[in-house]
Amino acid sequence: MKKVIQNIRRHPMVHIMVIPVVAYYLIFHYLPMYGVLIAFQNFVPSRSLWDNQWVGLMHFKDFFSDIYFTRLIKNTLSINIGLLLVGFPMPILFALMLNEVKSKRFKGFTQTVTYMPHFISSVVLCGIVVNFCKSTGLITYILTLFGFPKTNLLIVPSMFKPIFVGMNIWQNLGWDSIIYLAALSGIDPTLYEAADVDGAGRFSKMWNITLPGIAPTIVMLLILRIGRLMSLGWEQIILLYNPMIYETADVISTYVYRRGLIQFDYSFAAAVGLFNSVINLILLISANYISRRVNETSLW
Amino acid sequence: MNRRALRKPRISVFSVVNTLLLCIIVVMTIYPVLYILFASFSDARMLTKHEGPIFWPLGQPTLAGYKLTLSNPNILSGYKNTILYMIVGTSLNLVLTSLAAYALSRRHYIFRNALMIMIVITMFFGGGLVPLFFVIRTLGIYDTRLAVILPTAISSWNVILMRTFFQSLPEEMEESAIIDGANDMTILTRIILPLSKPIIAVMVLYYGVAHWNSWFNALVFLRDTTLFPLQLFLRETLITNKETAADTTSQMLEESFTRELVQYCTIVVSTFPIFCVYPFLQKYFVKGVMIGALKG
Numbered sequence: 001m002k003k004v005i006q007n008i009r010r011h012p013m014v015h016i017m018v019i020p021v022v023a024y025y026l027i028f029h030y031l032p033m034y035g036v037l038i039a040f041q042n043f044v045p046s047r048s049l050w051d052n053q054w055v056g057l058m059h060f061k062d063f064f065s066d067i068y069f070t071r072l073i074k075n076t077l078s079i080n081i082g083l084l085l086v087g088f089p090m091p092i093l094f095a096l097m098l099n100e101v102k103s104k105r106f107k108g109f110t111q112t113v114t115y116m117p118h119f120i121s122s123v124v125l126c127g128i129v130v131n132f133c134k135s136t137g138l139i140t141y142i143l144t145l146f147g148f149p150k151t152n153l154l155i156v157p158s159m160f161k162p163i164f165v166g167m168n169i170w171q172n173l174g175w176d177s178i179i180y181l182a183a184l185s186g187i188d189p190t191l192y193e194a195a196d197v198d199g200a201g202r203f204s205k206m207w208n209i210t211l212p213g214i215a216p217t218i219v220m221l222l223i224l225r226i227g228r229l230m231s232l233g234w235e236q237i238i239l240l241y242n243p244m245i246y247e248t249a250d251v252i253s254t255y256v257y258r259r260g261l262i263q264f265d266y267s268f269a270a271a272v273g274l275f276n277s278v279i280n281l282i283l284l285i286s287a288n289y290i291s292r293r294v295n296e297t298s299l300w
Numbered sequence: 301m302n303r304r305a306l307r308k309p310r311i312s313v314f315s316v317v318n319t320l321l322l323c324i325i326v327v328m329t330i331y332p333v334l335y336i337l338f339a340s341f342s343d344a345r346m347l348t349k350h351e352g353p354i355f356w357p358l359g360q361p362t363l364a365g366y367k368l369t370l371s372n373p374n375i376l377s378g379y380k381n382t383i384l385y386m387i388v389g390t391s392l393n394l395v396l397t398s399l400a401a402y403a404l405s406r407r408h409y410i411f412r413n414a415l416m417i418m419i420v421i422t423m424f425f426g427g428g429l430v431p432l433f434f435v436i437r438t439l440g441i442y443d444t445r446l447a448v449i450l451p452t453a454i455s456s457w458n459v460i461l462m463r464t465f466f467q468s469l470p471e472e473m474e475e476s477a478i479i480d481g482a483n484d485m486t487i488l489t490r491i492i493l494p495l496s497k498p499i500i501a502v503m504v505l506y507y508g509v510a511h512w513n514s515w516f517n518a519l520v521f522l523r524d525t526t527l528f529p530l531q532l533f534l535r536e537t538l539i540t541n542k543e544t545a546a547d548t549t550s551q552m553l554e555e556s557f558t559r560e561l562v563q564y565c566t567i568v569v570s571t572f573p574i575f576c577v578y579p580f581l582q583k584y585f586v587k588g589v590m591i592g593a594l595k596g
Contacts, residue, residue, distance in 0.1 A: 032427030127538025
């Protein structure tokens with residue numbers, strides 16, 4: 001305590017400077033965390049938080065026995081794991097491919113082009129996808145060449161996941177590779193020279209030098225990605241889905257949005273949202289724990 | 301580089317396949333963009349009927365679609381609002397992010413770790429959408445411009461990025477400033493920030509693009525259409541195919557013919573500014589990712 005007072009006396013300004021920052025976090029992050037208490041109530045907006053009827057875990061129980069519960073969990077996991085399995089390794093592969101390119105100009109050109117889609121806004125990107133997936137759209141046309149029926153793809157439940165994953169890869173392949181390219185440029189070139197002297201081939205060098213060199217980056221990003229496994233991409237899903245494909249496209253976060261802010265089921269939606277956050281946190285902590293055990297890379 | 305080239309003069313199968321694959325990726329990335337561009341200059345009726353790829357505007361290249369698009373008053377009002385949110389929002393972002401990053405990078409700030417923990421927690425856990433909605437309502441900023449600007453006033457990732465940069469700055473100048481009796485605000489504005497132009501550029505770009513793209517907060521926290529950012533109007537034009545209340549059937553028919561053309565023109569009009577500046581700014585964005593990579 002004495003130390004704190006001394007610190008404030010000696011450097012008063014820095015304590016004043018953080019006030020707006022702390023205020024922001026308290027109001028827009030910690031106040032909602034406190035507000036999540038409405039998940040345990042039958043919340044009526046006209047009453048203050050403490051005047052509402054407490055119902056304990058009722059909304060959670062309701063959610064677990066909701067007819068959509070299994071569907072939501074299944075979709076959330078399936079879409080995000082699909083995104084993880086395909087979308088996560090592709091930028092790594094792409095970075096490795098770019099790394100092998102000798103011509104600086106070709107490499108630069110490829111990078112400029114593939115980073116570009118990252119700057120298309122979600123609304124526009126989804127608008128493009130909606131257009132391309134119409135029955136006369138470009139993607140539909142290409143698929144009809146392979147024998148698919150000519151129809152609006154966004155009303156076919158089985159098509160949603162591939163479209164969504166494909167769209168994300170198209171937008172982020174290049175951008176997500178930057179961090180790996182940075183890691184690749186950090187690998188000591190003498191290692192490659194030594195391997196050349198030993199007569200190592202291209203793939204042997206890739207396996208024994210390049211991959212171990214970027215492994216910490218890969219693991220770190222993987223942990224972060226798993227920590228957001230339940231919360232990625234739902235703004236885009238809201239833009240793309242429609243009641244005809246809720247069966248495969250409705251995820252927990254979109255359900256929260258519909259139940260909470262469209263149907264005004266505040267407490268129930270808050271409970272579902274809290275459930276989602278908690279699962280996310282558990283995933284992050286376990287991923288971090290496993291990683292620390294297995295290869296000593298961890299976020300904390 | 302040269303030595304290696306001398307040793308291996310022949311072109312390997314690997315590099316041919318590799319280059320070919322990369323070319324395919326480039327084409328797949330760029331073609332949809334070209335398709336939209338060609339479509340936007342096309343004849344409305346031909347475009348509506350057309351199926352399959354386009355390699356040149358259909359029919360006589362025309363600006364008719366753009367005329368229709370720009371005659372939509374919402375696009376203009378959306379643009380104005382978005383620019384306002386970008387300027388005000390980004391300025392606020394910069395001030396708060398610098399303050400937070402500065403405090404986090406000072407060894408003499410006793411609550412440094414506490415503040416860091418407070419920030420990091422919010423990166424992985426949150427109350428969720430519904431409680432935030434009520435915070436906005438309780439604050440009385442629902443359906444005002446502040447509801448779009450304030451909730452995203454700080455991005456924790458960017459704070460950490462900036463802190464990492466501040467930590468990498470040499471400490472000597474700052475020490476002499478402290479001896480001269482300068483306070484923390486002076487150190488930040490007179491010493492640290494002038495040395496931080498690269499990271500400030502990165503921040504302006506990151507925050508700026510985030511404001512440009514954001515639409516969900518506006519959807520949830522705004523009602524008054526005169527406050528809507530561009531993206532919300534884009535959503536209306538591109539995605540929500542709501543039935544427009546047309547007076548006559550002929551007008552409806554005409555609209556259904558031009559709808560697709562207008563959609564493509566809208567995409568171009570709304571994305572053009574970012575694409576124009578992007579090649580010049582690319583290196584700053586990339587730099588941001590690199591700084592982030594150092595600390596993870």
